[in-house]
Amino acid sequence: xxxxxxxxxxxxxxxxxxxxxxxxxxxxxxxxxxxxxxxxxxxxxxxxxxxxxxxxxxxxxxxxxxxxxxxxxxxxxxxxxxxxxxxxxxxxxxxxxxxxxxxxxxxxxxxxxxxxxxxxxxxxxxxxxxxxxxxxxxxxxxxxxxxxxxxxxxxxxxxxxxxxxxxxxxxxxxxxxxxxxxxxxxxxxxxxxxxxxxxxxxxxxxxxxxxxxxxxxxxxxxxxxxxxxxxxxxxxxxxxxxxxxxxxxxxxxxxxxxxxxxxxxxxxxxxxxxxxxxxxxxxxxxxxxxxxxxxxxxxxxxxxxxxxxxxxxxxxxxxxxxxxxxxxxxxxxxxxxxxxxxxxxxxxxxxxxxxxxxxxxxxxxxxxxxxxxxxxxxxxxxxxxxxxxxxxxxxxxxxxxxxxxxxxxxxxxxxxxxxxxxxxxxxxxxxxxxxxxxxxx
Amino acid sequence: xxxxxxxxxxxxxxxxxxxxxxxxxxxxxxxxxxxxxxxxxxxxxxxxxxxxxxxxxxxxxxxxxxxxxxxxxxxxxxxxxxxxxxxxxxxxxxxxxxxxxxxxxxxxxxxxxxxxxxxxxxxxxxxxx
Numbered sequence: 001x002x003x004x005x006x007x008x009x010x011x012x013x014x015x016x017x018x019x020x021x022x023x024x025x026x027x028x029x030x031x032x033x034x035x036x037x038x039x040x041x042x043x044x045x046x047x048x049x050x051x052x053x054x055x056x057x058x059x060x061x062x063x064x065x066x067x068x069x070x071x072x073x074x075x076x077x078x079x080x081x082x083x084x085x086x087x088x089x090x091x092x093x094x095x096x097x098x099x100x101x102x103x104x105x106x107x108x109x110x111x112x113x114x115x116x117x118x119x120x121x122x123x124x125x126x127x128x129x130x131x132x133x134x135x136x137x138x139x140x141x142x143x144x145x146x147x148x149x150x151x152x153x154x155x156x157x158x159x160x161x162x163x164x165x166x167x168x169x170x171x172x173x174x175x176x177x178x179x180x181x182x183x184x185x186x187x188x189x190x191x192x193x194x195x196x197x198x199x200x201x202x203x204x205x206x207x208x209x210x211x212x213x214x215x216x217x218x219x220x221x222x223x224x225x226x227x228x229x230x231x232x233x234x235x236x237x238x239x240x241x242x243x244x245x246x247x248x249x250x251x252x253x254x255x256x257x258x259x260x261x262x263x264x265x266x267x268x269x270x271x272x273x274x275x276x277x278x279x280x281x282x283x284x285x286x287x288x289x290x291x292x293x294x295x296x297x298x299x300x301x302x303x304x305x306x307x308x309x310x311x312x313x314x315x316x317x318x319x320x321x322x323x324x325x326x327x328x329x330x331x332x333x334x335x336x337x338x339x340x341x342x343x344x345x346x347x348x349x350x351x352x353x354x355x356x357x358x359x360x361x362x363x364x365x366x367x368x369x370x371x372x373x374x375x376x377x378x379x380x381x382x383x384x385x386x387x388x389x390x391x392x393x394x395x396x397x398x399x400x401x402x403x404x405x406x407x408x409x410x411x412x413x414x415x416x417x418x419x420x421x422x423x424x425x426x427x428x429x430x431x432x433x434x435x436x437x438x439x440x441x
Numbered sequence: 442x443x444x445x446x447x448x449x450x451x452x453x454x455x456x457x458x459x460x461x462x463x464x465x466x467x468x469x470x471x472x473x474x475x476x477x478x479x480x481x482x483x484x485x486x487x488x489x490x491x492x493x494x495x496x497x498x499x500x501x502x503x504x505x506x507x508x509x510x511x512x513x514x515x516x517x518x519x520x521x522x523x524x525x526x527x528x529x530x531x532x533x534x535x536x537x538x539x540x541x542x543x544x545x546x547x548x549x550x551x552x553x554x555x556x557x558x559x560x561x562x563x564x565x566x567x568x569x570x
Contacts, residue, residue: 222526226498229525232547234460240550241464259463266456309498 011057018050091188097173097181099124099140111167111190113158124186129155129164139171143184148172153191166192205409210283212406213335216342217281223306227273231266238263276303280331286413290325290437293361293369296333304341311345313355313375320362323369327437328414336407336418340373340430343403346396347377347428367436368416374429380422388420407432446491446561447471449518451481451507453499457523457546461494464550470557478502478510485516492541492560493518498526508538519560523548 021043028039085092091108095101101119109116112127128136132155139149149171155164168191175182217224242259245251297317308315337359344357357375364370380388387393389408394401404418411418411432422428448465450458450472458474465472471491475481479502481493493511497504508520519541524531532543541560544553 226525229546230454230457233523233525234456236547236549237460237464237553241467244550245467255467262456262460262463266460269456305500306498309500309503312503314500 008057008061011054014050014054014057018047018054021046021050091167091186093124093186093188095124095184095186097140097143097184099136099184102183108188111165111188112156127156127158129157131155131164140184143171143173147174165190166195206285207283208402209332209335209406209410212339212402213331214281216335216338216403217277219342220303220307223303223310224273224277226306227302228270231270231273234266235263235270238266273302280334282331284329284331286332287329288327289330291328291330291333292323292325293333293371293434294319294323296330297337297359297361297371300334300337300341303338304345307342307345308357311348311355313345313348313357315341316356316358318358318360320360323361323363324436326369326414326434328434329410332410333414333434336410336432337371337373339403339407343430344373344375344377344428347375349378351378364433368433369436370431370433372429372431374427376427379424379426380420380428381424385420385422389418444488444490445471447473447489448491448557449481449485449493450474451476451478451493451499451504452496452523453477454496457496461553464553465557468554478504478507482507482510482514482516487516490564491518492557492564493520494557495520495522495540497522497524497531505535505538508535508540512539519564521556521560 024039025043028036028043031039085103086105088105088107091111092103092105093101093108094103100123101121104112104116104119109119112119125133125136135152135154139152142149152169152171153166154169155166157164167188169186169188171184171186173182173184238259242251242256242263245255245259297319301315301317304315341357341359348355353376355376357373360372360374362370362372384395389404390401391405392401393405408418411434414434416432416434418430418432420428420430448470450461452458452461452474453476455476458476462472462474473489475484477499495504495507504522504524511518511520520539522532522535522540522543523546524543525546532545535543541563542556544556
């Protein structure tokens with residue numbers, strides 16, 4: 001009889017033994033009487049044993065099946081994890097504690113621009129930019145004590161031609177069961193684009209601050225033109241009169257001197273106004289110098305006088321004496337003050353009655369100076385106060401809504417705070433504090 | 442009896458006052474300067490005749506606010522507005538409010554004098570005492 005499908009040789013053997021036992025049993029009757037009983041007993045025992053063996057073999061076979069299925073399942077899982085590791089969007093590496101590469105995924109290959117075969121077994125340090133070697137070895141050192149080091153920025157040098165690549169990495173030390181040594185698991189992400197984007201964002205922010213300044217300047221154009229017309233009027237009057245005097249022949253030299261002196265002085269005055277406009281309009285890299293707030297406010301007065309007159313507002317100053325300087329950028333602080341004062345002037349709208357804006361400076365504790373721009377206008381409701389510093393929020397028909405947002409950014413960049421207090425019908429006070437320059441405390 | 446005309450300058454800018462004074466005095470005209478509308482209203486001598494060179498944009502009372510007060514106080518001086526604000530609309534409105542003329546800064550000496558003489562002639566022709 002041939003072996004059936006799925007039968008092992010052992011099963012075949014048992015089958016054959018069972019048949020031979022059958023044959024023997026049939027022949028028991030022909031045995032001599034003394035052997036017959038014993039033979040029947042033995043035959044029974046043997047039959048039972050074979051039966052049990054057969055059952056055991058079936059169980060074994062079933063277990064083998066299960067084992068096979070388990071193994072397949074494990075293999076599927078293993079493959080799945082391998083895929084997760086291999087196809088992860090970030091670079092994964094496994095190295096020894098001393099940094100020798102044991103495993104890496106596709107993203108890591110891509111990051112390093114080298115094939116796996118080339119990298120396995122090599123020290124990861126080979127890929128680290130020289131300037132960050134110190135940092136790298138410090139990391140390895142710290143990992144002996146700490147289990148995880150998150151968010152470290154490191155420069156890689158992939159090859160000599162490319163510039164260093166900035167990556168953000170997280171590395172963890174772990175030990176597998178049954179292993180003596182620990183492995184390091186590295187997660188790496190290329191953040192050079194991100195850094196570029198951050199840099200670009202900073203640039204755009206600075207440009208926006210500049211644009212807001214230009215916009216403010218644009219709003220003041222009439223006032224500035226008016227300012228310039230005064231010295232121009234004087235210059236024209238003096239020169240034309242001087243010409244007339246010369247023509248008439250009756251021209252005392254001191255008169256001429258007086259006229260020409262004034263022409264020069266008025267020309268310089270006009271030049272100064274233009275210089276101020278230019279300084280304000282320039283895009284500026286934030287500078288930090290010792291700034292006298294009171295001087296800044298007083299310097300601003302000519303620029304705001306005209307606006308104040310146009311809105312028929314009286315501007316009063318109440319400046320504390322002997323204030324220490326703050327560390328800041330003069331142009332930007334002027335920009336904030338101008339923004340607050342302009343807003344205050346425009347707040348009055350059609351309100352009747354005496355319109356007044358007060359500019360106040362005072363110490364706020366030992367290390368801060370508080371500047372307040374208070375108006376006696378209609379005040380601001382609580383709902384609007386909540387939104388008033390938001391970008392693009394405005395209550396004016398032609399407003400862009402970025403003035404206060406930018407002012408706040410500027411003050412906060414100076415380490416200060418800008419806020420408003422107001423009750424409807426009781427006017428509004430915009431206040432900002434700036435920290436005193438360290439030396440001056 | 443018509444006295445010598447006085448040119449009254451009301452402008453908050455010192456350089457403007459001084460340069461116009463220089464110009465008008467070189468012409469042999471009498472000049473009086475005030476730095477604010479308020480100061481003029483308080484200091485004006487009603488015996489004097491002539492004309493007023495008035496700036497518009499000034500702190501405190503601006504020039505425009507002063508014009509009706511002149512009538513109320515029976516100050517008969519013709520008003521020539523000198524403005525640094527080149528607003529044609531403003532000029533037209535002011536003319537309707539009864540000023541004699543409006544000049545935009547900076548103006549030439551010739552134009553200023555021509556305007557002043559014309560306005561003074563007009564005054565005399567209207568037979569004021």
